[in-house]
Every structure is written in structure tokens, then in C-alpha cells.
Amino acid sequence: MLIEFMTITGWAFWGATAILTLFIGAILTNEGEFERGWATFLACAAIAFIALFTDAFAGARLFWLVVVAAGYLVAGCLWSLKKWYSYVVSEKGRQKLIYERDVNKEAKGNQTWEEYSQRVRPSAAKSKQLILSWIILWPLSVLWWVLAWPRKAAVWAYDKLSTTFDKISERIFAS
Numbered sequence: 001m002l003i004e005f006m007t008i009t010g011w012a013f014w015g016a017t018a019i020l021t022l023f024i025g026a027i028l029t030n031e032g033e034f035e036r037g038w039a040t041f042l043a044c045a046a047i048a049f050i051a052l053f054t055d056a057f058a059g060a061r062l063f064w065l066v067v068v069a070a071g072y073l074v075a076g077c078l079w080s081l082k083k084w085y086s087y088v089v090s091e092k093g094r095q096k097l098i099y100e101r102d103v104n105k106e107a108k109g110n111q112t113w114e115e116y117s118q119r120v121r122p123s124a125a126k127s128k129q130l131i132l133s134w135i136i137l138w139p140l141s142v143l144w145w146v147l148a149w150p151r152k153a154a155v156w157a158y159d160k161l162s163t164t165f166d167k168i169s170e171r172i173f174a175s
Contacts, residue, residue, distance in 0.1 A: 003086040017046075069156055072138075073135070075138060076134065076135035076136060076138040077135055077168065078133055079135070079141065079142060080131050080134035080135045080138070083134045084124075084127075084134070087122065087127075087130075088122055089121050092117070095116070095117065095120045096113075099113055099116050099117075108167065
């Protein structure tokens with residue numbers, strides 16, 4: 001049945017889809033150093049490939065394309081708000097650690113947290129590319145967020161249980 005399906009819809013389409021999926025997966029594996037240019041290029045290439053070599057858009061009415069595009073944009077904007085909030089909270093924690101570790105030990109030790117945080121606070125103007133990638137490529141970002149949750153849950157559980165593990169090993173080696 002799979003062979004018939006792939007034959008009817010075209011081997012080239014499914015081969016290109018598999019290759020694009022692998023490329024996008026490789027790009028998304030390191031979201032901190034996310035190569036937005038390549039991800040945008042691949043997303044555009046995928047849409048162009050589908051439009052040119054399949055009949056996916058045949059019979060689609062302009063009205064529904066506009067409605068879907070508007071919904072896609074609204075969903076992207078909402079997702080970008082969630083991602084920005086998470087990013088700023090994470091950045092605040094990271095900068096707080098840097099401030100406590102480094103800034104107080106240097107000659108700038110007189111600088112208060114408020115002064116330091118004003119200087120390193122993220123701004124939308126400096127993060128335009130990041131925010132636009134969240135809006136435009138939100139399905140890939142959502143997918144990565146969903147796939148990363150099991151690892152985050154495991155790290156959280158380890159952090160909570162690590163002292164218990166240490167107590168068990170101390171107890172066994174003490175006897």
C-alpha cells in the first residue's frame with residue numbers, strides 16, 4: 001500500500017520531502033545557534049517545490065488561501081510572544097549568574113544589578129531576526145519545543161533527585 005501511495009503521488013515529491021525534512025531537522029538540532037537563513041530558504045524551497053511539482057494548490061480559492069495565510073500569521077505572532085517571554089526570562093537568569101559571578105569580582109564591582117541589567121536587557125530591535133523567525137517558522141519552532149520537553153523533564157527530575165542519589169551512595173559506602 002505504501003508503494004502504491006508513493007507511486008501515485010510521485011517518488012520525486014516524497015524523496016524531496018524526506019531530504020528537506022532531514023535538512024530542517026539538522027538545522028533545528030541546535031536552536032541556540034539556529035541558522036535562520038537556511039531554515040527560511042528550505043521552507044521557501046519546500047513551498048515552491050510543492051507549488052510547482054504537485055497539484056496541492058490546484059482548485060484552492062484565493063479567499064481560503066488568504067484566510068489560511070492570515071491564520072498562520074496570527075498563530076506565528078502568538079507563538080512569538082510566548083517564545084519572547086521565555087527567552088527574556090531565560091536571559092535574565094543567565095545575566096544574573098554572570099553578574100553575580102563576574103561583574104562583582106572585576107573593577108566594575110560598584111555597578112548595581114539595575115545598572116547592569118539596563119545594559120544587557122534584550123530588546124526587540126536587537127532581536128528582529130529572532131522574532132521574525134519565530135513568526136514565520138513557528139510550526140518548526142513548536143515542533144522543536146514539543147520534542148525538547150522530555151529532555152527538560154528528565155533534567156528537572158535529575159536535579160530534584162540528585163541529592164537522593166548522593167545520599168544512597170554515601171549510605172552504601174559508609175557501611
